[in-house]
Amino acid sequence: MRARRPRWVAPVVVGLTLSLAGSLAACGSQLDPDTVRAANGGGAGVAGDGRLGGDAGAAGTTGTTGDSGAAVGDAGGGAAGAAGPAGGGTTGSGTGGTSRGGSAAAGEDPPPVAAPKGVSCDGFKNGPGITDKTITLANVSDLSGPVPGLFQPAYDGAKAFISYFNATSDICGRKLQLQSYDSRTDAGGDQQGYAKACDSAFAAVGSMSAFDSGGAQTAQSCGLPDIRAAAVTAARAACSTCYGASSVNAATFENAVPDYVLKNYKAAGQKAAMIYLNAGAAAENGKGQVNAMTRRGMKFVYVQGVDVSEFNYAPFVQKLKEKGARYVQALGSYQHGVKLAQAMQQAGYKPDLFMMDVVAYDPGFVQSGGSAVEGTTAFINFVPFEQAGSNNEMGLYLKYLQQVSPGAKPNFFGVFGWSAARLFVTEAVSLGGRLSRQTLLDKVRGVDKWTANGMHAPQYVGSKQTADCWRFLQLSKGRWVPRTNGYLCNGVSSSK
Structure with missing residues (x-):
């Protein structure tokens, strides 16, 4: 029996508590279908079997050092990563270049990923989703349902990366193809999509569903590597073949949020309030975040x-x-x-600080909120789109997003859809002729502090632990202005 789906769907994530568990949790809130439809430009066309036609396809991966704030790029044509925040103490790693060797010509985009020295394609075998010319990947995301196009950006992000990869590289002579399946915003759709992916694809990349528990057991049973944008249910997190480019553990919340408040608004932090949507993940995470922030020294007078x-x-x-x-x-x-902001404005009430997570970092929030949302502070875990010029990877995402989906708006889900596809390519290229579903999974389990070439904060992909870094922006005269020098990475606290 197909799982029933609510009329209102939580975009999860970021409520997942970006802490993703902060963000995702925070994001685990319900969205107004009409508003989301307008923001996303409408729903996608879907075939009768839930499959979308389409094929798609990163820049050299580099390390970032948080201690000195300097970016270090590897040889081979890779782009330098974004500088880490001074004193941040976080470290990313990776390789630069192309799977075919060589470097980009002047004016061309740098090739994605170089095979590590000594890696050979000898012994490469075809298998599920792999032919002599192609490697087929799947993306199973919510594209229709109560909120049409809910996670279209995650698919678009993965498709954009694959387009970029195919324009510059290959894996042992094979190009990538991306096949999209619509999970229809219910657990049954997610399960059906993964059943098809098990048979037709080598792996899944960049998937995103509000009801991702549906396909968890299916993916695990067939041994399908599922490198998702993020996992939003306990069942998906427990899946032994499923990993999120955005890592999260809903039992914890990042200390960076309460620490930012107590450092910059100490008095306000002693008279805090949390207003959360009383549904889905938001209800659980609202209370959990209060618990974690209280442990860190804040005091709540109203929840x-x-x-x-x-x-x-x-x-x-x-x-x-x-x-x-x-x-x-x-x-x-x-x-x-x-x-909430409009009601506060109408009542002539203005708190010292009005805080939201990454869901506020959206053109719709600014446009619909107007003067009422002026001064809002938001915490995010990736390079702001306004600062794309400071990070080559973010610039590539924005460029190729417009190539594969003209007019599409970049967002959190798109960033991690791209990141998931890059993670797949990075690990697949490093295996060369030893590439198989099992060897890929073995590699992904060891991924730590993944930054997608400095595009986002370090993510603990293999261990599936909550990433602890946030950067803070404040809305000033309709524009998001940085309030921190890069990320604050202060560990996590229990939300239970």
Whole structure:
């Protein structure tokens, strides 16, 4: 029987608590279908079997050093990674160049990934999803359902990377093909998509579903490497062949958030409030984040869930005023944040700090919120799109996204869809003729502090632990302005 799906779907993630567990959890909120449809430009066309036609395809991977803030690139045509934050203490690693060797000509994009020295294609064998000319990958994401196009950006991100890869490289003479399956925003659709992927693809990359528990056992049973944008359910996290480019453990939350508040708004941190959507992951994570931030030294005077169908936020704002809350955090969709901000403005109430996670870092939040959301602070775990010029990888993502999906808006899910595809290529190229589903999984299990060439904060892919780095932006005159010099990486606290 197909799992029932709610009328409102949580975009998960980022609520997952970006902490992804911070972000994802935070993001585990419900979205208004009409609003999301407009933001994403409508839904995608889907074949009767849930399969979308399409084929697609990174720049040299490099390390970033947080201690000195200097970026170090490897030889072979790879692009230098973004500089790490001064004193951040985080380290990324990787290789630069191309799977065919050589370097990019002037004016050309640098080739994606170089095979490590000594790696040979001798002994390469075809198998599931692999022919003499192609390696087929699958992406199973929510493209239709209550929120049409919900995770289209994750598919577009993976497709953009594969387009880039195919333009510059190959894996032992084989180009990549990306086959898309629509998980339809329900567990049954996710399971059906992965059943098809098991038979037709070598691996899955960049997938994203609000109900990703459906295909977890299917992927594990057939031994399919599933390198996702992120995992949002306990069942997917437990899958032994499933890994997220955005790593998360919902039982923890990043210390960077409360530490930022206590350092810059100490008094407000002692009179804090959390307003979360009372549904799905947001309900659990709202309370969990309060627990974690309290352990870190904040004090909450008001914690309240708001039903998805609630349109009158005035009573909640009145409570904020009565309790004397000076710090207010909204956990849910950006539409939920806009409603709260508008109610606060109408009541003439302005906290010292209004905080949201990465869901606020969206053109829709700024456009629909107007003056009410001015001054909002948001925490994100990737290079801001406004700073793409400082990171070659982010620049490549934005460039190829427009090539494969003209007019598409970049977002969190797209960043990690691209990152997941790059991670696959990096590990596949390093195996050469030894590439198989099992050897790929063995490699991915050892991936630590993955940054996709400095595109995002280090992620603990192999261990599936919550990544602890955030950077903070504040909305000023309709533009997002950095409030921290790079990332704050301060470990995590239990949210239980």
